[in-house]
Amino acid sequence: MKWIVAAIVSGAPVLAAAETVAPADVTFDDYGAVEGSLTGTPGDAANGATIVGSKQAGNCIACHQISALSDVPFHGEVGPMLDGAGDRWSEAELRGIVANSKKTFEGSMMPSYYKTTGFIRPGDGYTGKAGEEPLPPLLEAQQIEDVVAFLATLKEE
Incomplete structure (x- = not known):
């Protein structure tokens, strides 16, 4: 970040x-x-x-129904239907919900996809690093941005 400030001050071209x-x-x-x-x-x-439809990544459909992903089997009914999510929440709100839903919905069962510390029971078999912190997040930062971009497209018809 310092080189960006130096480039701006010196008049040099800035590569973002x-x-x-x-x-x-x-x-x-x-x-x-x-x-x-x-x-x-x-x-x-x-x-x-x-990512939303993948059982190896986000697996959001395990708990949510999403009409746009009707070709993906086994949608859940634990969480709210995500049709219209792009109308109900802003991108900033969606980003927060996906990163750590507990900040928006206290007591939510939804996993915190971009959290690395403070777990109660991370699960030895899933993480392979139980007892160690920080654990890797469930999704990487760009994956969170990709999920937010998809959810923002889900508008009421």
Whole structure:
């Protein structure tokens, strides 16, 4: 970041190098929203849809129904239907919910996809590092941005 300031002061051309926000450095507002991008790179909605529907990645459909992913089997009914999510929540709110839903919905069963510390029972078999912190986040920063981009496309018809 210092080289960007130096380049601006010196008049040199600036190459915008986005820095990824680490999970411990994410700033949530009072309602759980995260205003700024975690990567500085726009999310890819198509990749976000893949993550949301993938049992190896986000697996959001295990708890949520999403009509746009009707070709993916076994949608859950634990969480709210995500059709219209892009109308109900802003991108900042969606980013906060995906990163750590407990900041918006206290007591939520939804996993905190961009959290690395403070777990109660991380599960030995899943993480392989139980008892050690920080654990790796469930999704990387760009994956969070991709999921947010996809969810933002889910509008009421």
